Amino acid sequence: xxxxxxxxxxxxxxxxxxxxxxxxxxxxxxxxxxxxxxxxxxxxxxxxxxxxxxxxxxxxxxxxxxxxxxxxxxxxxxxxxxxxxxxxxxxxxxxxxxxxxxxxxxxxxxxxxx
Amino acid sequence: xxxxxxxxxxxxxxxxxxxxxxxxxxxxxxxxxxxxxxxxxxxxxxxxxxxxxxxxxxxxxxxxxxxxxxxxxxxxxxxxxxxxxxxxxxxxxxxxxxxxxxxxxxxxxxxxxxxxx
Numbered sequence: 001x002x003x004x005x006x007x008x009x010x011x012x013x014x015x016x017x018x019x020x021x022x023x024x025x026x027x028x029x030x031x032x033x034x035x036x037x038x039x040x041x042x043x044x045x046x047x048x049x050x051x052x053x054x055x056x057x058x059x060x061x062x063x064x065x066x067x068x069x070x071x072x073x074x075x076x077x078x079x080x081x082x083x084x085x086x087x088x089x090x091x092x093x094x095x096x097x098x099x100x101x102x103x104x105x106x107x108x109x110x111x112x113x114x
Numbered sequence: 115x116x117x118x119x120x121x122x123x124x125x126x127x128x129x130x131x132x133x134x135x136x137x138x139x140x141x142x143x144x145x146x147x148x149x150x151x152x153x154x155x156x157x158x159x160x161x162x163x164x165x166x167x168x169x170x171x172x173x174x175x176x177x178x179x180x181x182x183x184x185x186x187x188x189x190x191x192x193x194x195x196x197x198x199x200x201x202x203x204x205x206x207x208x209x210x211x212x213x214x215x216x217x218x219x220x221x222x223x224x225x226x227x228x229x230x231x
Contacts, residue, residue: 009154032213043118043204043222044157051213090156099164100145100212100220101172104156 002027004093004105012111013081021076021108023065023091032094033074034102035065039087047089050074061085086112116140120205120223127195127230135190135226137205143221144210146188150174150201151225157204163188164210195230202227 003026013019025031032051036044048059055067065076074091088109092102121136139146147162149172159172163182177199179191188207192199205223209215 004156006156041224043224044206044220045222046219049219094213099162100147100208100210101159101162102157102220104149104158106154106156 002031002093002095002103004091004103006089006091006105006108008108009106010109010111012113014113015083016080019076019078019081019085019110021089021091021110023074023076023105025072025074025091025093027072027093027095029096030069031096033065033067034092034094035059035063035074035076036090036092036104037061037087038090038107044090047076081110081112083112083114086110118205118207118221118223120203120226122226123224124227125229127192127228129195129197129230131195132191132193133195133228134192135203135205135228137188137190137223138186139188139205139207139221140186141207141221142185143207144185145212146182146205146207147172147220148178148180148188148190149204149206150199151204152201160190160203192228195228197230200228200230 005024034049035047038044050067091105118139148160149157161180163169203226206220208220
């Protein structure tokens with residue numbers, strides 16, 4: 001069975017600093033990959049997705065992620081963090097033949113220092 | 115646009131009580147699903163439906179029932195609540211295949227926080 005691991009449960013960065021959130025997956029082929037963000041008290045919102053092609057994908061709110069097949073990783077990055085980016089971030093995977101069933105990682109909570 | 119609407123937002127139950135979490139979407143999505151969110155475990159799929167009259171189990175279905183009589187509604191029923199079902203529940207909907215439709219997006223409700231004493 002597939003799995004998604006987000007090694008960092010909490011991360012704190014200063015406003016204006018760069019950010020990288022790690023995501024590793026286990027799956028026998030190239031999966032479809034997603035990053036979602038959950039603001040406090042809200043549902044999840046899609047930041048970006050990788051289906052195929054260019055391994056560097058751009059998303060909303062200035063986020064990007066890079067798919068690295070050799071490392072089974074899909075890390076999320078942002079060059080300059082804003083206080084409004086404080087939220088919980090989830091990496092998710094969908095196998096090639098699994099309908100819309102997503103497997104989520106445990107999440108990383110981002111805190112932003114002024 | 116209402117999107118995905120969940121009710122209630124908060125609920126406290128006693129062990130053994132039953133209740134239904136409601137979910138409605140107004141986007142004419144074929145696919146609907148229920149997830150539970152627990153600290154450190156991300157979201158886990160409970161049940162899903164690919165259309166009216168069709169439901170199937172996800173990763174953690176025990177203790178939950180669903181039905182899909184209309185495209186819009188997908189209620190989640192707890193028949194006999196247990197403390198282990200204390201969680202935040204999310205309903206999500208999408209087009210039938212988020213990859214072939216190239217939307218890539220599940221649309222989530224704001225969640226229902228359930229506490230079972």
